[in-house]
Amino acid sequence: MDRREAKVALRGRIVGMRDGGFTNTDIARELGIDRKTLYRWLKRWSEEENLVDRLRSGAPRKTTxxxxxxxxxxxxxxxxxxxxxxxxxxxxxxxxxxxxxx
Incomplete structure (x- = not known):
């Protein structure tokens, strides 16, 4: 699993744990993430049902x-x-x- 896939998987765990009845505090503690990050991804899920990084501006990478x-x-x-x-x-x-x- 590459880094991007791991990030999306973590975000999926956030949503899954929340749907499973865990509190935000418990989720943040269990996954070792900041609660602000947790709130941002739960909000994004409720608004867009999307956990993938958005496209970013800037030049494309020059190296693999x-x-x-x-x-x-x-x-x-x-x-x-x-x-x-x-x-x-x-x-x-x-x-x-x-x-x-x-």
């Missing part, structure tokens, strides 16, 4: 998850500048992309 992993591994192994890591991994990305945080 596999490439992101290569970047992070290279940064761990090569403690130099972002440009050196970029050159080492042979990806056509900006130094800012290489400097991404995990």
């Amino acid at each position: 998850p596999a490439q992101d992993q290569i970047i992070h591994q290279a940064k761990d192994q090569i403690p130099f500048t972002n440009a050196v890591v970029k050159q080492d991994i042979q990806l056509n990305v900006t130094p800012r992309t290489v400097d991404c945080k995990r």
